[in-house]
Amino acid sequence: MWENIRSSLRGIWSHKLRSFLTTLGVIIGIASIIAIVSIVEGTNRKLERSLVGSGNNVTTVALSQDSWPYDFSSGVPSGIPVVSEGLLQQVRQLDGVEGATAYRTRQSWNGAYYLDRPLGEGTITGISDSFLDTMQFSVARGRDFTAGEYARGGKVALVDESTVENLFDGADPLGLAIEIQQEPFVVVGVIRDDNAQAAEYDSLDDYYMYGYRSGGSHVYIPDQAWPIIYQFDEPQTVGVRAASTGQMASVGSRAAEILNTNVYHDSIRYTAVNAMEDAEELKTLTNSIQLMLVSIASLSLLVGGIGVMNIMLVSVTERTAEIGLKKALGAKNRTILAQFLTESAVLTSVGGILGVLLGIGLAKIISVVAGLEFGVSVPWILIAVGFSMVIGILFGAMPASRAARLDPIEALRRE
Amino acid sequence: MLLELEHIFKTYSNDQLDVPALKDVSLQVERGDYLAIMGPSGSGKSTLMNLIGCLDRPTSGTYRLDGTDLLSLSDNALSEIRCHKIGFVFQSFQLLPGETALQNVMLPLSFAGVRRADRPEIARRALERVGLGDRLDFLPSQLSGGQKQRVAIARALVNDPEILLADEPTGALDQKSGAAVMDLFEQLNAEGVTLIVITHDANVGSRARKILHIVDGEILEHRESPQTAGEKGAEPA
Numbered sequence: 309m310w311e312n313i314r315s316s317l318r319g320i321w322s323h324k325l326r327s328f329l330t331t332l333g334v335i336i337g338i339a340s341i342i343a344i345v346s347i348v349e350g351t352n353r354k355l356e357r358s359l360v361g362s363g364n365n366v367t368t369v370a371l372s373q374d375s376w377p378y379d380f381s382s383g384v385p386s387g388i389p390v391v392s393e394g395l396l397q398q399v400r401q402l403d404g405v406e407g408a409t410a411y412r413t414r415q416s417w418n419g420a421y422y423l424d425r426p427l428g429e430g431t432i433t434g435i436s437d438s439f440l441d442t443m444q445f446s447v448a449r450g451r452d453f454t455a456g457e458y459a460r461g462g463k464v465a466l467v468d469e470s471t472v473e474n475l476f477d478g479a480d481p482l483g484l485a486i487e488i489q490q491e492p493f494v495v496v497g498v499i500r501d502d503n504a505q506a507a508e509y510d511s512l513d514d515y516y517m518y519g520y521r522s523g524g525s526h527v528y529i530p531d532q533a534w535p536i537i538y539q540f541d542e543p544q545t546v547g548v549r550a551a552s553t554g555q556m557a558s559v560g561s562r563a564a565e566i567l568n569t570n571v572y573h574d575s576i577r578y579t580a581v582n583a584m585e586d587a588e589e590l591k592t593l594t595n596s597i598q599l600m601l602v603s604i605a606s607l608s609l610l611v612g613g614i615g616v617m618n619i620m621l622v623s624v625t626e627r628t629a630e631i632g633l634k635k636a637l638g639a640k641n642r643t644i645l646a647q648f649l650t651e652s653a654v655l656t657s658v659g660g661i662l663g664v665l666l667g668i669g670l671a672k673i674i675s676v677v678a679g680l681e682f683g684v685s686v687p688w689i690l691i692a693v694g695f696s697m698v699i700g701i702l703f704g705a706m707p708a709s710r711a712a713r714l715d716p717i718e719a720l721r722r723e
Numbered sequence: 724m725l726l727e728l729e730h731i732f733k734t735y736s737n738d739q740l741d742v743p744a745l746k747d748v749s750l751q752v753e754r755g756d757y758l759a760i761m762g763p764s765g766s767g768k769s770t771l772m773n774l775i776g777c778l779d780r781p782t783s784g785t786y787r788l789d790g791t792d793l794l795s796l797s798d799n800a801l802s803e804i805r806c807h808k809i810g811f812v813f814q815s816f817q818l819l820p821g822e823t824a825l826q827n828v829m830l831p832l833s834f835a836g837v838r839r840a841d842r843p844e845i846a847r848r849a850l851e852r853v854g855l856g857d858r859l860d861f862l863p864s865q866l867s868g869g870q871k872q873r874v875a876i877a878r879a880l881v882n883d884p885e886i887l888l889a890d891e892p893t894g895a896l897d898q899k900s901g902a903a904v905m906d907l908f909e910q911l912n913a914e915g916v917t918l919i920v921i922t923h924d925a926n927v928g929s930r931a932r933k934i935l936h937i938v939d940g941e942i943l944e945h946r947e948s949p950q951t952a953g954e955k956g957a958e959p960a
Binding site: 311318322629630633634635636637638639640641643716717720 | 773776778779798799802803805806807811813817819821830831833834835839878882
């Protein structure tokens with residue numbers, strides 16, 4: 309076997325141009341499949357990362373009405389109590405939950421001012437002491453709220469970098485007062501989302517996930533200070549961090565179930581914002597597109613296979629004397645068959661490997677040009693090389709069996 | 724008896740025409756024999772060689788090699804026989820051009836299932852036996868005609884066959900190299916190798932101990948070579 313492979317490689321090398329031209333069909337076919345798959349893979353990764361977040365695995369369980377987030381500016385609906393510490397503990401004890409935190413949040417336009425400078429698009433969020441840890445935010449500058457500020461609702465604020473940019477032109481905001489609903493709050497710290505990657509925030513993001521991960525600038529105040537600027541007894545949203553991305557969906561829906569225990573309202577319920585599901589849905593779409601494109605690319609593999617069959621027939625004819633000699637020296641039919649099958653399989657496998665390299669190169673170029681993420685699918689590479697080998701065996705079968713069945717007398721007579 | 728052919732008929736059929744190539748050929752070869760099969764072209768001597776070499780099957784008759792009836796064997800079994808019991812030497816050498824002398828001689832070893840590690844040593848000894856111990860790594864294109872034929876003989880000998888079957892072994896060689904090859908045959912025969920040489924060249928045939936003339940598919944004459952007839956005593960033709 310190994311001997312056959314070695315002599316096949318030698319044969320391919322001694323007919324470099326011919327081998328290359330023969331396998332061109334296979335090379336192009338495999339290259340396009342790999343390029344398509346890599347691009348789709350890249351798109352999928354990007355989708356997942358954009359929708360699900362880059363690995364903090366936090367799923368949001370929020371009140372929604374008719375599958376739209378409930379808007380608290382229209383008042384606190386009756387029959388919906390605030391989330392009790394007891395319920396939150398139940399959520400924390402679910403399998404696969406690493407942390408949970410209840411908070412109140414408002415999408416707002418110009419929800420905060422510094423002097424006469426408005427914030428623009430952003431959110432105001434009232435947080436408890438478990439928030440930063442659960443969301444995996446960290447304090448970049450300044451300090452976290454003190455236990456006292458959390459407990460008594462101090463008029464202090466944490467802001468993100470975007471707020472620093474928009475309200476303070478990037479200058480140090482620590483110690484300065486901002487105004488929320490005509491109330492002053494002193495900025496004590498700047499926080500950073502440890503998981504967010506700047507590169508993800510581009511147009512595709514806005515497109516798909518506006519509302520899931522709210523864009524704009526974020527200002528955080530102690531939850532206990534929330535009634536000062538908005539209203540008492542406003543039901544919270546709960547952020548739940550799952551142990552793994554795969555557990556987000558189930559953790560979200562179980563948490564929603566628990567949070568709905570005390571909800572008595574016809575149409576407003578706690579619902580997990582299932583970004584993962586949305587991502588999977590979109591991936592189903594891209595995957596079906598991928599399947600279609602791959603089938604089209606497979607046609608060129610068919611053409612490539614026919615080219616290989618053709619050249620193998622030529623090779624059998626050229627080497628009739630060699631086949632006759634080997635048979636006269638005692639080679640069995642299956643030895644000859646194996647030799648030619650190996651040769652065509654090696655030929656197409658080499659083509660497949662070249663195709664994979666070319667395809668990866670193409671995908672890299674396209675991902676750079678189109679601004680997509682670059683992802684190489686290892687299983688697909690193995691499938692592609694395996695498939696090209698199968699093509700060699702399939703299309704080499706006819707020429708090889710013709711070689712194996714050659715009459716040695718006839719074969720030796722021809723020189 | 725090493726090899727026995729009895730009442731062998733071989734008829735080639737094409738369309739409506741039956742062409743008889745061999746008509747009732749019987750022949751016996753003993754271990755250690757040196758037999759020349761002579762005849763003009765078209766006489767059926769190549770057909771006979773193909774039958775003896777298990778490359779072809781007769782239309783009727785029996786063929787026993789070393790006691791085994793070969794005609795009942797499958798194609799695979801015949802391959803085994805060719806591999807282990809018969810060594811071929813061709814007029815045009817039939818060496819693989821891209822492989823060295825040593826690699827050419829190793830080829831039948833791979834068909835015989837000899838372990839890869841053992842092959843070079845066995846092949847080297849076969850090449851030394853034909854006097855080419857110093858040409859192991861030469862390509863066929865770097866060898867003279869006589870040397871090429873000796874490589875082919877080494878290849879034929881490498882699996883220790885019962886019979887060495889040579890088809891016009893000097894046909895492509897000049898006088899001198901041809902004579903050297905015939906000397907080698909004589910030496911091998913003296914070492915105990917059973918030889919069958921097919922030729923139309925009387926000079927070549929006369930070197931054998933027995934000569935069989937075949938004309939129009941029939942054995943015309945079966946006699947001891949004049950050289951050796953005296954030594955072994957007369958046998959019926």
